[in-house]
Amino acid sequence: PNRLLMHNGEINTIRGNVNWMRARQKRLVETIFDENDRPKVHAVLDVDGSDSAIVDNALEFLSLAMEPEKAAMLLVPEPWQYSKANQSAVRAFYEYYSYMMEPWDGPTMIAFCNGDKIGALTDRNGLRPGRYTVTKDNYIIFSSEVGVIDVEEEDVAFKGRLNPGRLLLVDFDKHEVVHNHMLKAEIASELPYETWLKKHKVDLDLEVPFESKGWDFETVERLQKQFGYTREEIHKYRAELVRGKKDPIGAMGYDAPLAVLNERTESLFNYFKQLFAQVTNPPIDAYREKIVTSELSYLGKEGNLLVPDTDALNRLQLKHPVLTEAQLKVAENGPFRAKHLSTVxxxxxxxxxxxxxxKAVEAVKAGYDILVLDDSSLRDEPGYAIPILLAVSYLHQALITEDLRQETSLVAKGGEIREGHHVACLVGYGANAVVPYLAQETIAALVEQGELSGPVEAQVKTYTDVLAEGVIKVMSKMGIS
Known part of the structure; x- marks a missing residue:
């Protein structure tokens, strides 16, 4: 099934990658093909194929508009947020394209060839090995292990291994082996990415303190009951989370009854279970290997991946996807148009x-580039809240079907959201950001009642940061960095 590459490994993010490529498909096809050929392209990806076949589809398609080595860098980027190993221009290249493309992540070794060039690339964690030998009579041998082909030591000109995220290229036209730093520096210098980021990156101060709504205890308690909070999780879990400043340690052997078999109504989030990476597809140690992790998320319209320009930077880069209402207000008052859609x-x-x-389709067509799915009006009006996970996933798929998903971003402002698992589900099913307003008000109420000590703003910030760390923990268990 592979036309351009060979792939050793697994793409753990494949479902999300497929959905986002479907969202971009119309724009990408219109950019590459003329009016006569566009109707012939029904799908960029064959979703019935394996993960290897799908990433081959993506690489082949992007290679219609750029060199395959550049396309490989977009699909499997190096960590740039915390790592200073690369030149600043290369880090700027990766940061720029992070505004328009999510990583295809997992233990991966890719080798590709288009007839003129042959190259190889490892994943950002180096979880799949790659070793090569260059001989004095101009042969290059590349494989996962040493010794696949016997070469006399006196015939060896150079030996090497592909370190995590590194790229190797053999250019048949130039008759040379191009190594990682030289190759990436050349690609990063094609356009002034670093200058663009310095001049055009949207920079809003989100370090604003939490602002409580000032709800009385009866109102908070009523909403807690409506959204299924329990005393045990408020006092034994949420309060302890803030005191310890970390998500409590969980066990893989979770023996509570399955939600689908429970006679009582359960939160929609409880119907979803986290996948666990294991054996040759290992989990990531997000604490010791923070350099490879990324919590970044973006708000605003997504640019055209194949037409790089400064307009692509008209998005707000978030350090992590969990926000307070005060931070959301700052974003809404920036260079964006935000629309609140009630889910009550x-x-x-x-x-x-x-x-x-x-309403969502109408708002996107009217130019709103942030849609906030909001059930906070439940405080003042009777009714029910659409489960926030259902609302987000439904709209995400609906906007993909309407070819409008790239034109906006989705923010889930829900009273039901209160755990790292909830945030991970929402991000996985299409949310760009999450505002757990009732959980944050619950923390504020615990401070006012004396169960938590310290300023309200500091305790809510701790809770919000720990929720974001919980997402990284979930990703790490799934082998995603």
């Missing part, structure tokens, strides 16, 4: 989703 309804849930879809 009465009557049929199916009808409510149809109305929500209609």
């Amino acid at each position: 309804y009465s009557g049929s849930l199916e009808d409510a989703l149809a109305v929500l879809r209609e």
